[in-house]
Amino acid sequence: MSFTLYNYVLSGNCYKVRLMASLLKVSYEAVSVDFHPGKAHKQEPLLKLNPAGTLPVLVTADHEILTETQAMLVWLAQQYDVDNTWWPAHNQPQITGIMQWLAFASRLSATVGELRLHTMLNKPLDAAPTRAGAIKALRELESHLTEQRIHGHPWLAGSSPTIADIACFPYTALSPDANIEHDNYPAIRSWLHAVRCLDGFITMPGIFELHTLRNPAGADASPLSDTVA
Amino acid sequence: MTSHPVGLSGNLAPRQVMRATINQFDIAVWRSESGIISAWDNRCPHRGMRLSHGFVRGESLACAYHGWHYNCEGFCHYIPAHPELTPPKTVRPVIYSVIERHGLIWINPTAEARAHELPDNLIPLRTLTFECDENTALHAMSSTAQHAGESFEPGDTLSESPRIITVNTPAIANGIIIAFHQCAPHNVIAHVLVQNTLSSAAQIDVSRWLESVRRHAEANVSEYL
Numbered sequence: 001m002s003f004t005l006y007n008y009v010l011s012g013n014c015y016k017v018r019l020m021a022s023l024l025k026v027s028y029e030a031v032s033v034d035f036h037p038g039k040a041h042k043q044e045p046l047l048k049l050n051p052a053g054t055l056p057v058l059v060t061a062d063h064e065i066l067t068e069t070q071a072m073l074v075w076l077a078q079q080y081d082v083d084n085t086w087w088p089a090h091n092q093p094q095i096t097g098i099m100q101w102l103a104f105a106s107r108l109s110a111t112v113g114e115l116r117l118h119t120m121l122n123k124p125l126d127a128a129p130t131r132a133g134a135i136k137a138l139r140e141l142e143s144h145l146t147e148q149r150i151h152g153h154p155w156l157a158g159s160s161p162t163i164a165d166i167a168c169f170p171y172t173a174l175s176p177d178a179n180i181e182h183d184n185y186p187a188i189r190s191w192l193h194a195v196r197c198l199d200g201f202i203t204m205p206g207i208f209e210l211h212t213l214r215n216p217a218g219a220d221a222s223p224l225s226d227t228v229a
Numbered sequence: 230m231t232s233h234p235v236g237l238s239g240n241l242a243p244r245q246v247m248r249a250t251i252n253q254f255d256i257a258v259w260r261s262e263s264g265i266i267s268a269w270d271n272r273c274p275h276r277g278m279r280l281s282h283g284f285v286r287g288e289s290l291a292c293a294y295h296g297w298h299y300n301c302e303g304f305c306h307y308i309p310a311h312p313e314l315t316p317p318k319t320v321r322p323v324i325y326s327v328i329e330r331h332g333l334i335w336i337n338p339t340a341e342a343r344a345h346e347l348p349d350n351l352i353p354l355r356t357l358t359f360e361c362d363e364n365t366a367l368h369a370m371s372s373t374a375q376h377a378g379e380s381f382e383p384g385d386t387l388s389e390s391p392r393i394i395t396v397n398t399p400a401i402a403n404g405i406i407i408a409f410h411q412c413a414p415h416n417v418i419a420h421v422l423v424q425n426t427l428s429s430a431a432q433i434d435v436s437r438w439l440e441s442v443r444r445h446a447e448a449n450v451s452e453y454l
Contacts, residue, residue, distance in 0.1 A: 143440060146355050150432050183248045184358035184418075186240035193245065211284040211291070 006057040008035035012170035070102040073163040097157035101164035108171040115178035145187035232337040248281035257281040270323035351422040369446035
């Protein structure tokens, strides 16, 4: 096995690593952690791996432990991206741009991500300033994507997708879980759509596949197709 | 009711759905694979699910709840749970009049949609939502010109409802138009159109100016934004 991922299915940050691995077509061992309601990530033996008590945790075959999601994306791309397009180390200006959005992704987690936990799992939080911070971050993203489009670049840091896009995708896509809809963010909508079109894209609860891409009218025409009409 | 510019045509690609609001009207706007645009009451006739959560398959919009398929005329033609059934013609959402002109999507929920005539050399730049009303946004445009040293200022009013204005700035003569869409009492959308010859750098200047106007307009509305 190439690496082990301590994982929680509803976490946007865990999904980020699963998505990157899927896009790079890497297999790994996923260990489910009882984040809610068990809070297993705040207890031994998980704290021994990651004293910060956060998820995900990535353990490499060499027993190296990574606890920061954005660093995991860099590690995955360095290890498995044979074409060097997701983390183009030879292209310094592009790397600078990617670093900018990797750091920005932490702001999305701290605002949209926290507000989502507050909305879905009642995490105690001062909601108003967190919501304002989330909207501010999404507006910055919207403006950047608009300017990228003016320059003819559909992606966050260049003309092809990089780990910057994957770092920012999950919590932007999940903002409706925090009661922030995408209606007011047209450039974000197009970009989310482009990410969902990538070869190897996978879903999580709250982030659906593009049903438009599946076969026309068939037995599975609805995402809730097992519901009785 | 007058026709409202609810969004930019370029922001609704084929096979995409968006949601628009015109006061009490909640509207699902979608574009088929071949490019046909439709605007319907945002409510599936079956169980009331918002159709803007739905997905486009070819020339149909499918509801996300039970997958009922509606064609471009609004008629339901396929129910996944009853594939042999021909649905009655009465299963149809309320249809609104929609047209596209000057790169904008115009909807009229109560009459035939019409577009305000604008110069032909304009292209849509972007859409920005303000968390305030139209007058506050307009006032912020004037006050940033007077107090914040912005070189942009509101010019002529081309239309009162919907409000469409020109914007003057020394570097770009007669080249910027803003079409407002007051979608709710404290929510206004500004669509910016610019000359099709404007450089990328100048387009970005216009875009950042409008963001600055929004910060000023919202300063008195929210203590956080």
